[in-house]
Amino acid sequence: MFRSIPLKYVLPLLGLTVSAFIFNTSEFMPIGLLIDISQSFSMTESQTGIxxxxxxxxxxxxSLPLMLLVCRMELRRLLxxxxxxxxxxxxxxGIALNFPMLMAARICVACAHSIFWSIAAPMATRLVTRTHRPMALSMIVTGSAVAMIFGLPLGRVIGLYAGWRMTFLAITVVSLAVLLYLAFVFPRLASDSSFSRDDLPKLLKNPLVVSVYVLSxxxxxxxxxxxxxIEPFLKNVAAFSDQGITSxxxxxxxxxxxxxxxFSHFYNQFRYGVIRAGFVGLVAMLLLWQSAAAGKGTMVAACLLIGCASTLFNVTxxxxxxxxxxxxxxxxxxSIFSGIFNVGIGGGTWIGGRVTAHGLLPYIGYAGxxxxxxxxxYCFVVYFHFLRKSLKKDEEIS
Structure with missing residues (x-):
């Protein structure tokens, strides 16, 4: 996979992959520690979920204001x-004394998140040729996926046995180590951005770009x-043990x-099929979410399929x-994509919180x-319409 890519670019790609792992571990860690953090501050899970x-x-x-502010900065320094x-x-x-202090610290992390996910994918694609871009993007997403495999569950295990604060402190140590690694291996990359606020209207007049944002x-x-x-659902509805939830x-x-x-193996050849698979997989699993909770095996299968659909959508x-x-x-x-996606995360968390607060947790899949x-x-009717129209136009020009 890396044979045609110089080592000096493989090393920074690996650094970006590990960084993606850390950022995603941090972002979703509170999901796996929601019960413990709630008990620590004598709050309910729906209150802590805010x-x-x-x-x-x-x-x-x-995401957008910060990126406009720093978009001309040399990318290595910005990273x-x-x-x-x-x-x-x-x-x-990790040292938060109360919930407001924890919220303030998380906002600090959110600012770093805003910038990182705005520059990670463009930096990865600039390090390789066009042919290797799907591979470079899949590496970034692999870092995110590994965070779900080891990062989030490991953070949960640390939180269960040493307290949730130790989980955040462990991430601090790892992130500092990655910072030192990137300082040694990441090359200087000019921002290559002539973009300004005046270019925003043109960007947002592109129907394909707008459709991507709506879908995200x-x-x-x-x-x-x-x-x-998912943690309270697995515990209270599917009757999983603490170890079962972590697994x-x-x-x-x-x-x-x-x-x-x-994505990395089929996107170039079967673009439409890959796009369809993400949406169909999501909807099917959400509709079956309550039914799947009736058995351990079916619940695990539903989690596997919905996780695959989510990752497939994100990278695609x-x-x-x-x-x-x-x-x-x-x-x-x-940066707009990251911001809008996080509007969805916040909106979904808020909707899930209202469903849970009203005692309807078993039916949360139907809400989603x-x-x-x-x-x-929207994807099948609107996005595919604009996509076919764009491809036809490109064919006529060529």
Whole structure:
């Protein structure tokens, strides 16, 4: 896989992959520790869940402004500063004395998140040739998937045995080590961005770009309506043990690797099929979510399939977005994608919280399925229409 890529670019790609692992571990860690954090501050799970919502909405609000502010900065320097800010936020989370202090620390991490996920995919694609871009993107997503396999469950195990604070402190140590690694191996990359605020209207007039954003918010809302409350669902509805929950979350992460594999091997040849698979897989599993809870095996299978669908969507539509914009506009376009996706995360967490607060946790899958069906119809009717129209235009020009 790496034979035709110089080692000096493989090493920074690996650094970005590990960074993606750390960022995703940190973002979703509170999901696996929701019960413990709630008990620590004498709060309910739905009250503590607002931390996930606020984090997501801060990312949504700040992704574009922060990226416009720093888009002309040399990318290596920007990456290192982002990792430094992330490490600081993790440290403050680990020593938080009360819930407001924890929220403030998470907002600090959210600012670093806003920048990292705006630049990660564009940087990865710039390190390789066009032929290897799907591979480079799949590596970033693999880092995210491995976070679900080992990061989130490991964070949960550390939290169960040493306290949730130790989980954040462990992430602090790892992130500082990655910061030092990137300082040694990552090459200087000029921002290559002539993008300015005046170019935003042109970007947002592109119907394909706008459609990607609409689909991202709908998909994220549907998925995180269920995923944000997967721990209490597995415990209280599916009757899983604590170890069973940890193992299931790990297997869900394994399914992310499968989604990354499917993308890297089939996206170039079967683009439409890969896009369809993400939406169909999501909606089908959400509709079957309550029924799957009747048995341990069916519940694990549902988690595997929905995790695969989520990863497949995420990497596929990052690739779709990069296809539809210039390289100079890619970081800003990705910052909007990250922000809008996090609107969906926050919205899904809020909807899931309301469903849970009203005692309807067993039916949470149906709430997500309604939104997922909307996304599926929009993709098949609107996005594919604009995509075919664009491809036909390109053929006529060539």
């Amino acid at each position: 931390m996930i919502t606020v984090y997501a909405w801060v990312v949504a609000l700040l 290192l500063l982002t990792m430094g800010l992330f490490s600081l936020g993790q440290l403050l989370s 918010v709908l998909f994220a809302t549907a998925y995180f309506t269920v995923y944000s409350y 299931t979350l790990m297997l869900l992460g394994v399914s992310g690797l499968l989604g990354s594999y499917l 539509f990052q690739a779709e977005l990069i296809r539809h914009v210039s390289m100079g506009a890619a970081p800003v376009a990705m 399925a309604v939104i997922g069906l909307t996304a599926l119809v």
